[in-house]
Amino acid sequence: MKAKLITFLGITVIVISNLALAAELSVTEAWARATIPGMANGAGYASLANEQEQPLTLVKLESPASSKTELHTHQHDNGMMKMVHVPELTLAAGESLSMAPGSYHIMFFDLQQPFKVGDSVPVVMHFADGSRQQINLEVRELE
Numbered sequence: 001m002k003a004k005l006i007t008f009l010g011i012t013v014i015v016i017s018n019l020a021l022a023a024e025l026s027v028t029e030a031w032a033r034a035t036i037p038g039m040a041n042g043a044g045y046a047s048l049a050n051e052q053e054q055p056l057t058l059v060k061l062e063s064p065a066s067s068k069t070e071l072h073t074h075q076h077d078n079g080m081m082k083m084v085h086v087p088e089l090t091l092a093a094g095e096s097l098s099m100a101p102g103s104y105h106i107m108f109f110d111l112q113q114p115f116k117v118g119d120s121v122p123v124v125m126h127f128a129d130g131s132r133q134q135i136n137l138e139v140r141e142l143e
Ligand SMILES: [Cu+2]
Pocket: 072, 073, 083, 084, 105, 106, 107
């Protein structure tokens, strides 16, 4: 637990030093679901609000916690709920997005290690204008 936090923090420091601070979304309710050992993938959620005057387009997600990190949502397909990758998402000025189970989520493929309650999972959001913003998801209990 302690070693892992240090690992995450080490990576976090590197990520922060590369951040071009420009456009920023306001972020609340950023959390990830705890996983059990052996689970390959994880999911996280955040509420994002664009309080800028310009639209912001999210084009990529990145995290040291997994080998691939994507924005997903769920769609009905022949009566079945299916996860779909959302390659980019534009939030107009004043618009917000609340991710939640069964809807938009951050998908972590191929976890480096299980998400344990109390861990902090860093995610870097890349925007179309070249700016980046890091958010930290607090790991909560599997429910
Ligand atoms: Cu997904």
